[in-house]
Amino acid sequence: MQENEKKLLRRELLNRIGLGAATAAVAVTLPAGAGAAVARDPVHYAMVIDTRRCIGCQACSVACKAEFAVPLGATRSWVEYVEKGTFPHVSRQFLPRLCNHCRNPQCVNVCPTGATFKRAEDGIVVVDPEVCIGCKYCIQACPYDARFIHPDTGAADKCDFCLHRVGRGLVPACVNTCQGRARIFGDMNDPASAVAQLIATQPVTVLRQGMGTRPSVFYIAADHSDPRETRVPSQYVRVDTHRRIQERR
Amino acid sequence: MLELHWGMPVILYLFLAGLGAGALTVSGSVLLRGGGGWFAGQHFRIARHGALIAPLPLIVGTGLLILELGTFQAGVEQVDIAKLFRWINLFKIVNLSPMNIGSWVLGLCILFSLAYAWTFLAPTACAQDDRCRVRRAMAWIGIPLGVAVAVYTGILLGAMPARPFWNSQILGMLFLFSALSTGVAGILCLHAFLRHEENDRPGEQAGYILAVSDALLIALELLIIILFIMFAHLTIGDPAHAIAVILPGGELVWWFWIGVVLFGMVVPALVELRHTLPKLLHHRPYRVLRSVEIAIGLLVLAGGFLLRYVIVVAGQITGPVGM
Numbered sequence: 001m002q003e004n005e006k007k008l009l010r011r012e013l014l015n016r017i018g019l020g021a022a023t024a025a026v027a028v029t030l031p032a033g034a035g036a037a038v039a040r041d042p043v044h045y046a047m048v049i050d051t052r053r054c055i056g057c058q059a060c061s062v063a064c065k066a067e068f069a070v071p072l073g074a075t076r077s078w079v080e081y082v083e084k085g086t087f088p089h090v091s092r093q094f095l096p097r098l099c100n101h102c103r104n105p106q107c108v109n110v111c112p113t114g115a116t117f118k119r120a121e122d123g124i125v126v127v128d129p130e131v132c133i134g135c136k137y138c139i140q141a142c143p144y145d146a147r148f149i150h151p152d153t154g155a156a157d158k159c160d161f162c163l164h165r166v167g168r169g170l171v172p173a174c175v176n177t178c179q180g181r182a183r184i185f186g187d188m189n190d191p192a193s194a195v196a197q198l199i200a201t202q203p204v205t206v207l208r209q210g211m212g213t214r215p216s217v218f219y220i221a222a223d224h225s226d227p228r229e230t231r232v233p234s235q236y237v238r239v240d241t242h243r244r245i246q247e248r249r
Numbered sequence: 250m251l252e253l254h255w256g257m258p259v260i261l262y263l264f265l266a267g268l269g270a271g272a273l274t275v276s277g278s279v280l281l282r283g284g285g286g287w288f289a290g291q292h293f294r295i296a297r298h299g300a301l302i303a304p305l306p307l308i309v310g311t312g313l314l315i316l317e318l319g320t321f322q323a324g325v326e327q328v329d330i331a332k333l334f335r336w337i338n339l340f341k342i343v344n345l346s347p348m349n350i351g352s353w354v355l356g357l358c359i360l361f362s363l364a365y366a367w368t369f370l371a372p373t374a375c376a377q378d379d380r381c382r383v384r385r386a387m388a389w390i391g392i393p394l395g396v397a398v399a400v401y402t403g404i405l406l407g408a409m410p411a412r413p414f415w416n417s418q419i420l421g422m423l424f425l426f427s428a429l430s431t432g433v434a435g436i437l438c439l440h441a442f443l444r445h446e447e448n449d450r451p452g453e454q455a456g457y458i459l460a461v462s463d464a465l466l467i468a469l470e471l472l473i474i475i476l477f478i479m480f481a482h483l484t485i486g487d488p489a490h491a492i493a494v495i496l497p498g499g500e501l502v503w504w505f506w507i508g509v510v511l512f513g514m515v516v517p518a519l520v521e522l523r524h525t526l527p528k529l530l531h532h533r534p535y536r537v538l539r540s541v542e543i544a545i546g547l548l549v550l551a552g553g554f555l556l557r558y559v560i561v562v563a564g565q566i567t568g569p570v571g572m
Contacts, residue, residue, distance in 0.1 A: 095572075110408060112348035113338040133335045134319020136254045137348050143411035143569055154323025154332055207572055210487075211410050228490065229571040245252050249411075249568040 044123035045161055046188035046216040047175070048198045049096050051223070053182035056081060056094035058242070060174035060183065064098075067162065067173040073244040074148040076159040077174050080248075081240040082223045084230075093223035096183065098174070099146040099159035100207065100215035101125045107138035107147065107156075116156065122187075123216060124163055129155035143211040145249045161185070188216065253565050258317040263402050263557040264431070265310030266355065267424060268550070271432020273303040273362050274395030275462070277388035291455040293376040296388075297369045298439045299432065303362040306435075307398075311355060347408050351401040358394045365391050399428035406564060413487035414494065415564040417480060423473045427553050430466040433459055434517075434549035441542035456542060457528060457535040463549060464521040467514045474510065491567035495559065500566065505559045513552015517545045 056079055064070060064077040080095040105125050107116050115132035118125050127138075132155035139147045139156060150157040162172035166185075170176070175183040186193035191200075195218075198204065204218040226248065227237045239248055276299025283292040315321055315336055324332030339352045368374070368384040403421030410416050437459045444456075481492035495505040520541065527533040 106409060106411060110346050110348065112342075112344070112346040112352060114342050114344060115338070131338055132320070133338050134321070134323070135348060136317075136319065137346070137405075139254050140565070141409040141411055149319040151323065154318070154320035154335075156319070208569055211569065224572045226571045248572065 041189040042121060042123075043187045044189045044216065045101070045166065045185065046123075046195050046199070046218065047098070047161070047172075048184045048195045048202075048204065048218045048220065049222070050182050050184065050198075050202075050220040051094060051096075052221045053180040054079070054094040054096055054178075055180050055182075056092075057179055059177045059179055060096060061242070063173040063177035064159070067165075070157075071151050074150070074157070075243050076146075076157070078242055080242065082225050082237070083240070084223075084225050084235060084237040086236055091223070093225075095219075095222060096174075097144070097146075097207075098217060099125060099142075099161075100144050100213065100217045101159075101161060102213035102215050104212060104214045106141040106143065106211070106213060110137045110141045112137065122166070124161050124166075125158075126160050126163065127156050127158060129153040129157070132156050143208045143213060144215075145245075253562065255317065255561055255565065258313040260554075260557050260561045262310040262314040262317075263424070263561065264554040265306035265313070266402060267399055267428035267553060267557070268431045268435050269303045269305070269307035269310065269362065270358065270395040270398035271428035271430070272299040272306075272395075272435050273358070273365065273391050273432070274399070274429060275432045275436060276300045276303065276365075277391040277395065279458075280385065280388045281392075291458070295436060295440070295455050295459065297374065298436045298443075300362075300366045300369045302432075302435050302439060303395075304359065304366050307355070307359050307362055311359065347401060347405040351398070351405055354394065354397045354401055358398045361387070361391060361394055395428075395432075396425060399425045406560070410487075411569060412564045412567075413481075413569060414491035414567045415560070416488070417477055419473055419477050419480065420560075423470065423477055423556075426466055426470040426473060427556055430463060430470055431550055431553035433463045433466060434546040434553070437463065438543055438546035438550070441539045441546065444539065454535070456537060457525060460521040460525050460535075460537070460542075460545070461529065463545070464518045464525065467518040467521075467549070471510070471514055471518075487569045490570045491563070494563045494567050501559050501563050504555060508555040509552050509559055512548055513555055514549075517548045517552070520545055 058079050061075065061078050064075075068076060070076055077096070077098040080097060082093045082095055083090070085091055101124055103123070105116075105118055108118055108125065111117075112135060113131050113133055115128045116125065116138055117128075129150070132153075134149055134154045134156065136149065136156070139149070147156050147158045149155070162170070162174075165172060171185045175185045184194050184198060186195040188196050188199060190196055198220070199218055202220050204220055205222055205224070206215040206218055207222075207224070225231070225237050225239075227239055230237050241248060276296045279292050279299065280296035318336055320332045320335040323329065324335070339349065340356070343349065343353070365384070365387045368380045368387065371378070374380070400421040403424035406412070406415035407417055407420040437456070440455055440459060478492055478496070481488035482496065493499050495501050524537045524541070525535065528535045
């Protein structure tokens with residue numbers, strides 16, 4: 001664990017050095033104003049999920065449960081199985097899910113107490129359980145069904161990108177445990193980060209783009225099939241959510 | 250089956266808040282229209298009934314809303330006073346959340362409806378008593394407050410693209426007219442219950458005014474329902490998929506068309522027209538049995554409740570199509 005932490009800290013240091021060098025290089029080649037703008041870009045954490053590398057093992061779901069002692073029946077992170085087709089032309093894809101930490105979060109817009117907010121310093125959407133009244137408005141408003149009421153606090157709860165780990169230079173628990181390294185986490189405003197490079201070079205997609213939420217969770221080769229929207233009439237499509245609520249919302 | 254995060258307390262709240270806000274608005278409107286002038290007697294009685302009805306459903310509905318809060322439920326289970334009163338956080342901030350704006354408006358409306366009812370409370374209250382100036386001044390504020398409470402509930406539900414059934418610009422208007430209609434129905438029930446004769450005294454028009462108003466409000470409500478369905482059904486994607494839940498083959502089709510539209514709107518409106526048209530067209534005396542008046546009022550109230558039930562449930566068992 002400590003070794004991992006050291007490696008991560010070293011990587012973070014290298015990233016920063018890299019960012020510094022990149023900023024310096026940009027400052028040399030670009031006008032002063034533009035260079036300053038690059039330097040001031042705040043951290044914006046994001047996740048890229050390469051579904052080609054996901055084996056549907058649910059280790060991320062379990063790690064998340066263990067990290068936060070998520071109560072039975074609730075999930076901060078989960079993996080959906082998407083099955084479709086008719087034998088022999090069939091496929092089974094895995095779709096890891098979590099809060100999308102949107103740039104335009106509906107949950108924040110509707111929160112009547114300001115308990116849910118997007119942190120200006122890193123873009124993570126968080127809930128303050130001491131302020132939240134548990135009105136469930138955010139649960140209704142989230143297009144990704146990422147929220148639930150925590151039975152202990154009575155307040156809304158959801159993934160917070162493992163804020164307590166990220167703050168110490170570690171990656172979120174789901175990323176740390178992922179066997180296939182399908183989850184990649186980092187600062188998407190840092191051009192040297194793996195997420196920024198993947199977003200720049202890969203054909204990434206987001207979930208429910210039409211909602212206008214601008215998610216910070218990106219997918220590579222995700223199967224967006226939904227039983228309610230089969231592209232071929234009468235095609236078999238089934239989604240196993242592995243949640244208490246079996247159906248996607 | 251999808252989870253209903255908002256259940257019966259919220260459905261009852263939407264209905265009761267609409268009833269209270271509607272009664273307050275109707276009371277204020279009728280008072281300003283003629284409560285102190287030539288029609289003083291009958292208009293004043295309608296305004297008085299409306300003013301006395303308004304606070305109770307508003308307070309009970311708001312109380313039910315608190316029961317639905319996660320922190321309140323956790324507070325009851327854990328006997329934690331801080332969690333029981335966590336809802337006070339709503340009033341520690343002003344932001345653009347429809348629920349925050351609505352809470353402030355609702356809080357003001359409750360306080361105001363109590364003060365307004367107080368001006369009518371004395372058994373000797375009449376159109377020209379010593380509280381008449383205060384009463385009329387308060388009616389000017391009560392009308393917009395009542396309208397705001399009725400409309401905000403529709404905006405609250407309609408503000409979410411993730412809930413395509415609710416995400417309609419016309420939902421606020423539907424809730425407004427339903428609130429006014431149920432407000433009139435509540436006043437009609439109280440009026441019928443309190444009147445001593447089988448029919449109103451000669452020249453008394455309170456029952457007639459209420460029945461005509463209710464028929465008109467129901468007609469407008471039906472028009473908005475048609476627009477609400479057309480906006481969704483005649484498009485593609487999420488709204489069309491969501492509205493299918495109240496169209497033939499949908500899970501709530503019978504609740505909506507038989508419960509809300511037929512028994513909650515069409516039947517009472519037809520009965521009201523049957524009794525009011527002779528007076529409206531031929532100036533014949535308005536005659537109606539007390540039991541019929543009460544039945545009409547109860548049907549409209551039941552329809553108003555079922556409308557909230559169908560809309561709250563339909564919004565939660567449908568969602569965006571595709572991932």
